[in-house]
């Protein structure tokens with residue numbers, strides 16, 4: 343199973359819709375959603391973040407926080423909206439969140455982690471509840487931590503093969519992921535194991551899955567290397583015709599504008615410029631030009647003009 347990783351300010355409904363058209367994964371994750379903001383008094387603030395189109399199914403909503411009551415409210419709402427499952431973030435290493443005992447901070451407080459999971463399960467009424475985490479906080483503690491989580495018998499566990507302290511720096515440790523699979527076989531054979539870290543091509547995905555024994559591979563930053571990474575066959579994004587590259591980027595910018603209507607910052611879109619344009623011969627120039635724009639209309643006008651200036655002999 344090929345899974346799109348949750349990525350804040352990346353995997354919003356707009357980008358998920360683009361991927362659904364280009365090369366859909368087998369499963370989508372939302373960005374992480376703050377459980378305490380599901381309280382009815384914040385409903386307006388969350389609404390647009392929670393919507394998705396049918397093309398983005400199956401879709402898992404990921405939540406974070408540290409209060410079981412919030413998890414119950416959040417899970418109930420997500421179930422009512424129609425999500426296919428709930429995932430609990432126990433892996434984000436942001437120091438501010440870890441300090442508050444959220445996300446990877448839960449590795450320090452397994453009892454709290456179990457309470458949050460139980461609160462979600464009760465409210466999920468049979469909807470699958472999964473956990474995404476790392477192999478430890480400061481040092482690998484796969485046996486203890488992942489072993490503990492597996493005792494809870496979650497529907498799935500995603501293991502990002504780094505400790506929280508490692509952030510995104512050293513290569514992901516797929517041997518630890520393979521250890522997690524062995525633990526699963528022993529402790530909770532029905533839990534689906536998902537490996538995550540540094541996969542950027544369909545070939546790497548197959549090798550990693552075969553070597554570690556996971557049923558699913560989750561891809562995050564690899565999507566920026568190849569927007570077609572979830573395709574099983576065919577040419578990578580950098581070999582796509584020039585017109586397709588520009589038309590898709592323009593579609594993303596326009597969809598972002600019409601969907602978010604100013605609720606989300608235009609600047610977020612700049613994260614995608616490299617992903618769309620990096621195969622073009624004049625990438626460096628185009629990239630620095632894109633960085634100068636600060637609104638949707640001007641960027642679209644620039645991209646429309648740029649697509650006309652095809653380099654002779656290159657489609």
Ligand SMILES: Cc1cc2nc3c(=O)[nH]c(=O)nc-3n(C[C@H](O)[C@H](O)[C@H](O)COP(=O)(O)O)c2cc1C
Pocket residue numbers: 347348349350351352372373374404431433434474502538539540541560561562563564
């Ligand atoms: C920009 C960005 C935002 C992320 N946001 C989330 C998030 O909201 N929830 C989460 O569990 N992980 C988040 N992550 C971590 C990814 O889901 C993934 O675990 C990590 O990038 C390692 O996988 P990769 O090597 O395939 O990118 C984020 C990563 C990036 C780069």
